[in-house]
Amino acid sequence: MTILNKKILLGVTGGIAAYKSADLVRKLRQAGAEVRVAMTEAATRLVTPLTFQALSGHQVMLDWEQPESDFAMDHIALARWADVILIAPATADFMAHLAHGFASDVLSTLCLATTAPLVVAPAMNQQMWQHPAVQANTAQLAARGVHLVGPSSGDQACGDVGEGRMVEPHELVVFLSTLFQSSNRLKGKTVLITAGPTQESIDPVRYLSNHSSGKMGYALAQAALDEGAEVIIVTGPSASRPPVSASVIHVTTAQQMYDAVMGEIATVDIFIAAAAVSDYRCEQVATQKIKKNSDQYHLILQRNPDILAAVANLENRPFVFGFAAETENILENARAKLRQKKLDMIAVNDVSNPKIGFLSDRNKLTILWKDGEKELQVSPKIMLAHDVMDVMLEQFNIEG
Ligand code: CTP
Secondary structure, eight states, X not given: OOOTTOXXXXXXXXXXXXXXXXXXXXXXXXXXXXXXXXXXXXXXXXXXXHHHHHHHSSOOBOSSOOTTOOOOOOHHHHHHHOSEEEEEEEOHHHHHHHHHTOXXXXXXXXXXXXXXXXXXXXXXXHHHHHSHHHHHHHHHHHHTTOEEXXXXXXXXXXXXXXXXXXXXXXXXXXXXXXXXXXXXXXXXOEEEEEESBOOEESSSSOEEOOOOOSHHHHHHHHHHHHTTOEEEEXXXXXXXXXOTTSEEEEOOSHHHHHHHHHHHGGGOSXXXXXXXXXXXXXXXXXXXXXXXXXXXXXXXXXEOOOHHHHHHTSTTOOEEEEEEEESSSHHHHHHHHHHHTTOSEEEEEXXXXXXXXXXXXXXXXXXXXXXEEEEEEEEEHHHHHHHHHHHHHHHSOOOO
């Protein structure tokens, strides 16, 4: 994975995350890329062009006339020069410009005048990100082949907490590396991924579930999309957003997840079971809220279908890749699951470590297959997902 000698045009728009873009320029250059920067006028009110000039080693392209500038390239030449255009941060306003093809400033003009891939890292208030207009623009950009990275969730500069933060500079560097590396290896393939938790009702207000966030499944979906696959996600309830270019089927219970998977599986080439499926459901769901009348209360639980095992046992089965969440004897238990469930590959993670796994944006996985294994280091889930795809494509002959 490398961006060595790549020509990256960084577009900075007027979001508070623009201060992080200064660090992004440093990181891109440290990784060997050549960087030029274009800024919208709003961005220049947050960070001075001089900062980007100093960090990139080149004059920054701005909206207004630069008569004294030694700028060797006009905007068309700059648009042709770029191997990729990265907009980070991308405000809601700029994304609307992009979605509608405006050429009202130098940066949006550059985006129209290029044939290079366009990568957009949205950054805005969480309420704005959720707005249907922003979502519609995002979907339109995705449909046009624009690569969307993030936003991630967490504390926001405005005091809100939620989805809308620009992804971290090092994650953008990783994304660009994988973009240059990925070569549509899954073009023509359909990948079905289960993600998130399932919920099994106890009564009208309570349910059995687990801590799965869906993030690992969604990252795998993005990585498969980046490799050119058609991706279907069957997901349990999750606060995170699945990648916009995937087809998404929302379910709640394990049985619904099973039914949705079986409804799609006939045309699937690769099945990835990343969901944390409830192994049991209540034998009977109480129709009224259960009252606390006694000191103990017993639930009778009934086994749910094992979706992964069912797919692996199909006569015309796709490539089957499962996950194992373990707290002890990690590798032994995973190898047993690989064998017992007749899987092609399994990824195991240690869910006893709170710094990684379920609710975290980072994870550590070991991949096992019949006659081998590979340990992947702790990294952001999107990077890990690309590493998983690499292992899968290196070990098995499933390229498109
Ligand atoms: N899985 C599934 N359907 C189920 C249970 C699990 O498809 N009803 C899949 C998960 O998506 C995962 C794999 O099986 O890919 C292993 O899940 P895990 O919870 O680690 O193991 P279990 O098979 O449930 O075994 P146990 O809970 O006994 O460890």
